[in-house]
Amino acid sequence: MPLNLSTEIAVRWSECDPKLISLLKEGGITTVLAPNRNKAFEAAGREAGLKVEMLADIQFLPLDSIGGAAPNARAALTNGAWPGVSRGPRIDEDQFTAGASAVPWVDANGYLYGILRALYPDRPALLGYLPDGKAGVKAETLVPYDSLELALVEAWVNGGNYLLSLEPRYHARLMRGEAKALTAWRRLGRTARWLVEHGRLFGQPTFPAITMLVEPKDGLAEITNLLYRQNTSPALAPAADPPAPDPSRLLALLAVGIEPPRAEIRGRILRHAEAGTSLIVDAPGDNAWWRDPQLKLVQHQEDRETYSLGRGQVVAYREAIADPYEFAFDVIDIVTQKRRAARLWNAPTAIALATSSPPGANRGRALLHLINYGSRLDGEVLVAVQGSYPRATLLRPEASAKSLSTAQRGTTTEITLPELERVGTLVLE
Numbered sequence: 001m002p003l004n005l006s007t008e009i010a011v012r013w014s015e016c017d018p019k020l021i022s023l024l025k026e027g028g029i030t031t032v033l034a035p036n037r038n039k040a041f042e043a044a045g046r047e048a049g050l051k052v053e054m055l056a057d058i059q060f061l062p063l064d065s066i067g068g069a070a071p072n073a074r075a076a077l078t079n080g081a082w083p084g085v086s087r088g089p090r091i092d093e094d095q096f097t098a099g100a101s102a103v104p105w106v107d108a109n110g111y112l113y114g115i116l117r118a119l120y121p122d123r124p125a126l127l128g129y130l131p132d133g134k135a136g137v138k139a140e141t142l143v144p145y146d147s148l149e150l151a152l153v154e155a156w157v158n159g160g161n162y163l164l165s166l167e168p169r170y171h172a173r174l175m176r177g178e179a180k181a182l183t184a185w186r187r188l189g190r191t192a193r194w195l196v197e198h199g200r201l202f203g204q205p206t207f208p209a210i211t212m213l214v215e216p217k218d219g220l221a222e223i224t225n226l227l228y229r230q231n232t233s234p235a236l237a238p239a240a241d242p243p244a245p246d247p248s249r250l251l252a253l254l255a256v257g258i259e260p261p262r263a264e265i266r267g268r269i270l271r272h273a274e275a276g277t278s279l280i281v282d283a284p285g286d287n288a289w290w291r292d293p294q295l296k297l298v299q300h301q302e303d304r305e306t307y308s309l310g311r312g313q314v315v316a317y318r319e320a321i322a323d324p325y326e327f328a329f330d331v332i333d334i335v336t337q338k339r340r341a342a343r344l345w346n347a348p349t350a351i352a353l354a355t356s357s358p359p360g361a362n363r364g365r366a367l368l369h370l371i372n373y374g375s376r377l378d379g380e381v382l383v384a385v386q387g388s389y390p391r392a393t394l395l396r397p398e399a400s401a402k403s404l405s406t407a408q409r410g411t412t413t414e415i416t417l418p419e420l421e422r423v424g425t426l427v428l429e
Contacts, residue, residue, distance in 0.1 A: 002074055003031065003053055006124035007199065009152070009192045011164040012055060015175070018044035023174075025050065027185045028192025033058070033163060058163070060128050063112075063216050067119065076163055077116060079221070080129030081107040082137045083150045085349050085374040104349050106373045107136060109151075111224040113160035115214050117203070118236035125160030131167040143167045145184035146422070149191050150373065153423045156195040157353060157369045159203020191422065194397035201367055201395075201425055204355040206233040207341045207386060208246070210331060212254040213239040213269075219321075220257045226324040230332060233341035233354040242268050247276030247312065251335045256282040256321050260289040274310030278334050282317035290314060338410055342368060345382040349374030350420060354385050357427070364427040365389065372420045381417040389413045389428035396424045 010031040013024070016038035024032065025048060032045065033055040042052045059075045061068075069075035085104045109127060116125035131137045148164060155162035166174070173181040195202070212227065212234050214220055227234045235250075237243050239258040242265065243250070253272045261269060266289055273279040281290045295314060299306040307314045315334060321327045332340055342352040353369045368385045392415045394402045404426070407414045415426060 002057070002072075003051060004124065005031065005053075005058075005074060005126060005163070006161050007196075008051070008161070009164070009196070010053075010161070011166070016041035021045060021048045021050060023185075026189050028189035028196075029164075058126075058128065063115070063218060063221060066116070067216055069123075071122070074126070075123065076126040076128030077112060078129055078134075079112055079218075080109045080127050080135055082129070082131050082135040082143060082147060083107055083109060083154055083373060084144060084147045086136065104374060106229060106349055106351065108154060108225070108229065108351055108371075108373060109162075110154050110158040110351065110353065110371075111221065111228045113155060113158035114206075114228070114234075114236045115216075115221060115224060117159055118214055119216060119238050125158075126163060127155060127160065128163040128165075130165050137167065142169055145170055145181055146187065149184070149188045149422060150371075152188065152192060152195065154371055156199070156202050157371060157423065157425075191397045198395060198425065200358045201427075202369070204358055204367060206235050207354050207356075208235040208243075208249050209251045209339060209341060209386070210254065210335060211235040211237055211243060211250055211252070212256075213237055213242055213258055215239050215258055217257065223254075223257060223321055223324040223327060226328040227331065228353075229351060230328045231340070231342045231344060231352045232328070232332065232335075233352070240265065242272075244268075245272045245275035245277060247272075250277050251339055252278040252280055252331060254280045254331065255290070256280060256317070256327075258283075260287060266290075270309065270314075273312035273314050276311035278313050278315060279309070280315045280317075280331065280334065282319070282321050284316075284318050284320070288316070290316065338412070339386065341386050343384040343412075344370075346379055347372070347377055347381045347383075347420060350377070350381070352383060352385075364391075364393070364429040366428040368415075368426040368428065370417070370420055370424045370426070372422055376422075377420040379419070381420050382414060383417065383426070384409065384412040384414045385426070385428065386412055387428070391429040393427040393429075394424055395427065396421065 008031040009028050011029050013032045018041050021044050031051040045052045059069050060078050063079045066075050086107050113125045129135045151162045210232050214236050255269050295307040298308050304317045341354040350372045355367045357364050392404045392406050404415050
């Protein structure tokens, strides 16, 4: 039976030299994806508890093709941006920051794992992008050494896995034993072991307040990306199988950019508005599949119209969504700030993901995962998460668990973190 790569720390590795087994173990690697068979290397790996798989046994496919992979095939998505902060002045070869008036642009891939899990729930959500031009890495750019650790963190936190690929210059310096490269590699190992230890906490269902219907389209993926970036923790569902209405928990259903649904699915989507949810659509003119005789116009705005339908509303954009960044803020306004899943202050390079807690794990009632895509945040980071939680415990790779005070603010709970290095998980009780 093929190895399940979703629970492995797997790396693409071309030097099949048994002498490198100890280095691989330092990086937390449990599986090597090799270009060809090497009996001596495989034997040494087995003796050290390291698995060796053939890279050729994995299909690498773009988003619009991955659904065509055979059910039992191991498929990895080639879409993906090399994670980190891509705007702002550079401090040195390993750090970036933002100026006093600049908002850093964060390149992140958490949304892609969410899309894969929604569309293909029976298949591990694997990404296999490379540190190249397609991922936004320019030929003259030396990526920060710890960005490989970041790629692994965002994969596991979002319920998937990344097939690690070292940037060539980093790889060469690691082979030469350069101190900074080795330090980053060992830190990768520490974080990898922490992720495996706490694996049950990751990939749990997000808060359903904002639910987006998805299809394997790049345009829809970018809209989803900006919703993640604004810390809305959206739930994702396939457009071909929308969830049942639940206005007590689901505040907005986003059905933008999707293909016109067949009659039965159209009815299921409209029932969300009838039950009391805000249904957001953007199919204009002849493609306005959402139009219904029961719609009543209640508000006319420059870019959209709002209709009442049953106990809820339909917010209809006149044109297809062209600016995902602005659209994300529109969605927050419709849901209202006080019902937002999570908010962060003093953390412009971080993304928060609010999820439920795994059943039977005695790990609290909810979780808030925080991933920092930039340099270490040494100042206090204030977070707010939807719900009432008297206790919070911070888990992180670099230190032991820490109890934090909480404060109730309306329907949310506020917690102050002393700092944020790369990743932290708040267990909320």
